Amino acid sequence: MSGYFDSIAPVKFAPETAHEAGALAYHHYNPDEIVLGKRMEDHLRFAVAYWHSFAWEGGDPFGGRTFDRPWFPADTMALAKQRADEAFDLFRILGVPYYCFHDHDVRPEGATLRESRARLEEIADYFQAKMEAGGPKLLWGTANLFTNRRYMSGAASNPDPDVFAYSASIVRGVMEVTHRLGGENYVLWGGREGYETLLNTDLGQELDHMGRFLNLVVEHKHKIGFKGTILLEPKPKEPTKHQYDYDVATCYGFLKRYGLENEVKLNIEQGHAILAGHSFEHELAMARTLGLLGSIDMNRNDYQSGWDTDQFPNNVPEIALAYYEVLKDGGFTTGGTNFDAKIRRQSLDAEDLVAAHVGAMDVCARGLKAAAKMLEEGRLEAARAARYKGWQSADAQAMLGKSATLASIADAAEAAGLDPQPVSGRQEILENLVNRYV
Ligand code: XLS
Numbered sequence: 053m054s055g056y057f058d059s060i061a062p063v064k065f066a067p068e069t070a071h072e073a074g075a076l077a078y079h080h081y082n083p084d085e086i087v088l089g090k091r092m093e094d095h096l097r098f099a100v101a102y103w104h105s106f107a108w109e110g111g112d113p114f115g116g117r118t119f120d121r122p123w124f125p126a127d128t129m130a131l132a133k134q135r136a137d138e139a140f141d142l143f144r145i146l147g148v149p150y151y152c153f154h155d156h157d158v159r160p161e162g163a164t165l166r167e168s169r170a171r172l173e174e175i176a177d178y179f180q181a182k183m184e185a186g187g188p189k190l191l192w193g194t195a196n197l198f199t200n201r202r203y204m205s206g207a208a209s210n211p212d213p214d215v216f217a218y219s220a221s222i223v224r225g226v227m228e229v230t231h232r233l234g235g236e237n238y239v240l241w242g243g244r245e246g247y248e249t250l251l252n253t254d255l256g257q258e259l260d261h262m263g264r265f266l267n268l269v270v271e272h273k274h275k276i277g278f279k280g281t282i283l284l285e286p287k288p289k290e291p292t293k294h295q296y297d298y299d300v301a302t303c304y305g306f307l308k309r310y311g312l313e314n315e316v317k318l319n320i321e322q323g324h325a326i327l328a329g330h331s332f333e334h335e336l337a338m339a340r341t342l343g344l345l346g347s348i349d350m351n352r353n354d355y356q357s358g359w360d361t362d363q364f365p366n367n368v369p370e371i372a373l374a375y376y377e378v379l380k381d382g383g384f385t386t387g388g389t390n391f392d393a394k395i396r397r398q399s400l401d402a403e404d405l406v407a408a409h410v411g412a413m414d415v416c417a418r419g420l421k422a423a424a425k426m427l428e429e430g431r432l433e434a435a436r437a438a439r440y441k442g443w444q445s446a447d448a449q450a451m452l453g454k455s456a457t458l459a460s461i462a463d464a465a466e467a468a469g470l471d472p473q474p475v476s477g478r479q480e481i482l483e484n485l486v487n488r489y490v
């Protein structure tokens with residue numbers, strides 16, 4: 053049987069290759085290059101997302117499938133295995149160290165919960181053999197609790213307790229397979245955990261059910277000895293109008309409320325940050341500050357359409373500021389850079405799928421190198437420290453101490469006749485500085 057990617061050779065770091073459209077070489081991603089004392093591959097920890105590249109058929113709200121892939125519609129186990137063969141072929145061509153999947157991407161659903169679970173186990177065996185034969189590792193597994201109509205009103209937050217229970221079976225199955233395959237994280241994206249209208253929704257009850265569900269997941273993780281990280285993935289809207297995991301700060305409040313802030317971290321997606329009205333670096337900085345930075349779903353939105361368009365990243369300055377936060381956090385531990393991104397529906401060829409990843413990996417490599425240099429040279433950090441230097445004085449520190457009161461501070465301010473003079477924030481000067489690295 054001939055393979056879908058047969059005409060494409062493994063992609064190598066070959067910066068001398070001409071920069072022409074479609075040239076399949078890495079110009080910036082050099083896995084062995086040392087950046088801040090660590091190999092580039094170990095910094096970036098790239099993963100290919102099974103769903104966008106191997107399950108999505110190119111549909112949009114106005115039309116169906118545009119892609120002709122030999123494994124479509126993948127509704128039998130034989131086709132699911134063919135799809136796995138092709139997926140691992142792409143992983144090999146790209147030389148990525150990781151991949152990620154949902155249950156729904158890798159096996160057709162069975163007629164019963166038990167059959168679905170057995171099919172997932174069978175595919176996991178198939179993956180395991182490929183992984184042992186030199187394939188990539190599993191960055192994370194996750195359950196699709198949003199495509200089937202049973203999840204129309206949510207999974208853990210569904211008003212019907214049977215859906216809660218059904219979801220427990222699915223999540224248990226995927227967690228155990230993730231554990232068996234040595235997955236380094238387990239992700240829960242909210243899917244349809246949110247609501248359309250308050251007229252039919254008990255928001256407080258739904259939040260409590262989600263809090264309970266996540267506690268059950270964490271308990272099960274410990275019970276089976278899974279050492280990976282449990283990650284929530286914030287998103288403000290789409291598919292539901294109001295998603296409960298709106299953004300990093302909202303997730304933090306949720307985790308605190310249900311006692312999980314030391315058990316769960318976050319998988320932060322570029323496009324979701326933008327939908328929430330934030331920049332990517334804001335979400336990453338917030339997660340870093342709250343001790344929740346886990347992993348990245350790397351992509352970009354179309355800035356005109358206002359949708360979660362899941363395009364491959366193509367903006368070095370944005371990515372440099374994102375990796376700057378990752379590096380300031382000490383780099384990834386179990387997390388990595390998952391390309392939660394899909395090619396456009398007119399990009400029909402195998403070569404398009406490869407080129408999309410190659411370009412994205414190069415963009416990330418450039419961003420990482422710029423971020424490392426900014427951090428190494430320390431000029432941004434020095435400028436920021438200078439802005440706060442007043443706080444180094446003993447008097448300033450005393451205001452933050454337990455013995456200060458609002459009145460004692462006010463009295464001292466009045467006695468000193470304070471009249472603070474504004475100083476420039478120097479934003480443009482700092483933007484010019486960043487521009488020299490990117
Ligand atoms: C959808 C999400 C999804 C998660 C995994 O917007 O990004 O792809 O990453 O369920």
Ligand code: NI
Pocket residue numbers: 321323324360362392
């Ligand atoms: Ni997304």
Ligand code: NI
Pocket residue numbers: 241285321349392
């Ligand atoms: Ni995502």
